[in-house]
Amino acid sequence: MRVLICDRVHPILIEGLRSKGFDIEIFEQISQSELKRIISNYQGVIVNTRNPIDKIVLDHALELRCVARLGSGKEILDIQELKRRNIKIITTPEANCNAVAEQALGMILSLFRKVPKSNAEVKDFIWNRESNRGTELKGKTIGIIGYGYTGKRFTHLLSSFNCKILVYDKFYRPESHLDFVEVVSDIESLSDSDIISFHVSYLPENKYLFNNDFINTMKKPFYLINTSRGMVVNTTHLIEGLENGKVLGACLDVFENEQVNTYNETEFQLYQKLFSFPNIIVSPHIAGWTVESKENIARSILEQWPDNQYFNKNS
Numbered sequence: 606m607r608v609l610i611c612d613r614v615h616p617i618l619i620e621g622l623r624s625k626g627f628d629i630e631i632f633e634q635i636s637q638s639e640l641k642r643i644i645s646n647y648q649g650v651i652v653n654t655r656n657p658i659d660k661i662v663l664d665h666a667l668e669l670r671c672v673a674r675l676g677s678g679k680e681i682l683d684i685q686e687l688k689r690r691n692i693k694i695i696t697t698p699e700a701n702c703n704a705v706a707e708q709a710l711g712m713i714l715s716l717f718r719k720v721p722k723s724n725a726e727v728k729d730f731i732w733n734r735e736s737n738r739g740t741e742l743k744g745k746t747i748g749i750i751g752y753g754y755t756g757k758r759f760t761h762l763l764s765s766f767n768c769k770i771l772v773y774d775k776f777y778r779p780e781s782h783l784d785f786v787e788v789v790s791d792i793e794s795l796s797d798s799d800i801i802s803f804h805v806s807y808l809p810e811n812k813y814l815f816n817n818d819f820i821n822t823m824k825k826p827f828y829l830i831n832t833s834r835g836m837v838v839n840t841t842h843l844i845e846g847l848e849n850g851k852v853l854g855a856c857l858d859v860f861e862n863e864q865v866n867t868y869n870e871t872e873f874q875l876y877q878k879l880f881s882f883p884n885i886i887v888s889p890h891i892a893g894w895t896v897e898s899k900e901n902i903a904r905s906i907l908e909q910w911p912d913n914q915y916f917n918k919n920s
Contacts, residue, residue, distance in 0.1 A: 608649035618903035657681040680807040695909045700901035701893035702754035708892035712856035748795030751804035752777045800828045807834035832892040835859040854884035858892040
């Protein structure tokens with residue numbers, strides 16, 4: 606049974622699959638057109654964001670029996686079509702949730718304590734203490750949108766800061782009382798938050814969940830954290846919020862378009878303007894990208910991967 610791996614993975618995944626009797630081939634930078642051309646040769650495929658498994662690809666994947674996604678986002682998988690074809694789906698949302706939660710916490714602490722600004726100044730031998738007076742997280746109200754693996758992990762990290770934590774997730778129904786979290790029934794109930802943090806999957810209904818309407822429902826200026834998906838935030842509206850002071854600052858690990866080499870002039874000017882604000886912190890979609898999460902993801906896929914018997918039975 607042949608398995609195609611389309612990205613860099615931890616060696617334990619490669620070694621583990623080989624020890625189970627699978628023939629592994631690795632193409633770390635495979636294009637979508639090349640994937641479509643060769644996928645008919647494989648019974649299993651392991652992909653990341655760059656290589657969606659959609660109906661077009663699946664129409665060429667006549668022998669495919671298992672698809673594994675490195676990470677948590679299912680938006681690159683045509684779930685309905687995969688299920689219709691009885692192809693096993695593996696995702697690993699639990700494997701990098703701590704990494705993403707730590708990044709979200711680290712970014713907001715860095716913004717509150719003016720770490721990037723003071724770091725740059727000290728390295729230029731500028732010693733400004735008063736202009737770098739920070740803000741504490743203690744006592745703030747934090748609205749969390751999305752209470753899956755990452756949202757839950759983020760609330761646990763925040764629990765030691767004596768914050769008021771509000772959670773909204775239309776799919777979540779609490780089974781018991783949570784000591785440090787208040788679950789609200791609608792997104793408008795987050796309107797008194799000092800910080801809004803998104804931890805949602807990308808679904809069509811989540812496109813531009815953060816927009817002018819959302820901003821205008823907030824009772825006071827607030828900070829934004831987005832470590833989920835770029836399309837959740839309307840960049841133009843975020844810039845307007847930063848300009849008019851309704852948004853006090855933002856921590857962004859994801860963006861509407863993360864392919865810098867594809868920017869047209871309008872997009873280039875849009876991001877140039879966004880990045881010019883001193884009260885934002887940005888990173889290149891690395892929240893879930895740690896040494897530990899790489900190994901955790903590999904172990905998770907290996908644990909969920911079916912044995913040869915499954916492939917033979919479904920061949």
